[in-house]
Amino acid sequence: EKMVIKGVAHDVDIARIAVIGVADKPGMAHKLFKALADQGINVDIILQSIGRGGTKDISFTVSKSNLKQAVDIIKGLLDELGATDVKYAEDIAKISVVGAGMANNPGIASLMFEALAEEGINIEMISTSEIKISCLIPKEDIERAVKAVHKKFQLDSVA
Amino acid sequence: EKMVIKGVAHDVDIARIAVIGVADKPGMAHKLFKALADQGINVDIILQSIGRGGTKDISFTVSKSNLKQAVDIIKGLLDELGATDVKYAEDIAKISVVGAGMANNPGIASLMFEALAEEGINIEMISTSEIKISCLIPKEDIERAVKAVHKKFQLDSVA
Numbered sequence: 523e524k525m526v527i528k529g530v531a532h533d534v535d536i537a538r539i540a541v542i543g544v545a546d547k548p549g550m551a552h553k554l555f556k557a558l559a560d561q562g563i564n565v566d567i568i569l570q571s572i573g574r575g576g577t578k579d580i581s582f583t584v585s586k587s588n589l590k591q592a593v594d595i596i597k598g599l600l601d602e603l604g605a606t607d608v609k610y611a612e613d614i615a616k617i618s619v620v621g622a623g624m625a626n627n628p629g630i631a632s633l634m635f636e637a638l639a640e641e642g643i644n645i646e647m648i649s650t651s652e653i654k655i656s657c658l659i660p661k662e663d664i665e666r667a668v669k670a671v672h673k674k675f676q677l678d679s680v681a
Numbered sequence: 682e683k684m685v686i687k688g689v690a691h692d693v694d695i696a697r698i699a700v701i702g703v704a705d706k707p708g709m710a711h712k713l714f715k716a717l718a719d720q721g722i723n724v725d726i727i728l729q730s731i732g733r734g735g736t737k738d739i740s741f742t743v744s745k746s747n748l749k750q751a752v753d754i755i756k757g758l759l760d761e762l763g764a765t766d767v768k769y770a771e772d773i774a775k776i777s778v779v780g781a782g783m784a785n786n787p788g789i790a791s792l793m794f795e796a797l798a799e800e801g802i803n804i805e806m807i808s809t810s811e812i813k814i815s816c817l818i819p820k821e822d823i824e825r826a827v828k829a830v831h832k833k834f835q836l837d838s839v840a
């Protein structure tokens with residue numbers, strides 16, 4: 523599939539929450555996201571990667587206005603989830619490369635990471651799909667990041 | 682945005698690799714994915730979540746046929762990445778709910794996780810985008826999972 527990068531998107535109205543040490547048994551992810559859905563909390567990215575010692579960390583992003591409520595809901599659930607802690611940060615921003623045919627182009631992710639690396643920008647979280655590669659980075663770096671990624675993919679910088 | 686679930690997809694030709702304890706400084710993700718791209722290794726999902734102790738675990742999925750080569754490449758890179766280990770598993774499968782307007786429906790993820798929880802199926806990894814929610818689960822549970830998720834979203838089971 524020919525790689526077609528349509529543009530670069532970014533979002534600064536974002537906060538990330540991580541529930542640390544969730545028991546790795548069926549039903550825990552459901553308990554967490556049902557509690558958030560029941561309160562109408564919109565969740566953007568959900569990430570659960572490899573865990574350590576039989577537990578998993580479940581991270582997700584919400585808008586800044588939902589951060590406090592989401593954290594309060596989780597604090598009330600920590601015992602039921604067998605989790606040890608909830609961590610959050612709002613000094614972050616999301617930058618995404620949007621296109622088609624990503625899945626068959628191993629080089630796209632590498633190029634995006636290269637653009638950020640050359641600017642000395644640290645990648646805090648990564649989430650990908652067929653049509654999009656998203657990175658969470660420090661909020662103060664978002665302008666530089668957008669310019670660097672536009673340049674790397676030779677996109678018209680006015681996109 | 683009205684939630685429109687188009688279907689349930691699954692993939693059993695998948696293996697997951699996790700690079701454990703990557704140094705959390707600019708350039709590391711680029712080094713890893715450039716090495717894979719240079720060898721033409723197609724990567725599907727990339728996940729980097731919250732880390733522990735100043736390092737991050739970077740997970741990604743490849744086809745089963747690329748597993749051995751990808752692991753060999755990473756083993757040669759562990760020092761440069763400041764990483765401690767590379768772990769992999771191929772007894773997994775991916776199940777995805779595909780639709781539109783996911784991002785504005787906090788209940789979709791919760792419903793998918795509920796379908797898996799009710800079947801006692803453990804979720805190993807989670808990755809989401811606006812149009813898709815994907816879970817890695819034990820390979821032997823994939824048939825039950827597809828049926829349960831179809832039923833939960835009241836989709837025609839023949840999709």
Ligand SMILES: C[C@@H](O)[C@H](N)C(=O)O
Nearest residue numbers: 548549550551578804
């Ligand atoms: C950690 C959490 O995802 C758990 N494995 C579950 O299935 O709910």
Ligand SMILES: C[C@@H](O)[C@H](N)C(=O)O
Nearest residue numbers: 645707708709710737
């Ligand atoms: C861990 C890795 O993502 C690192 N933070 C980087 O920017 O490359």
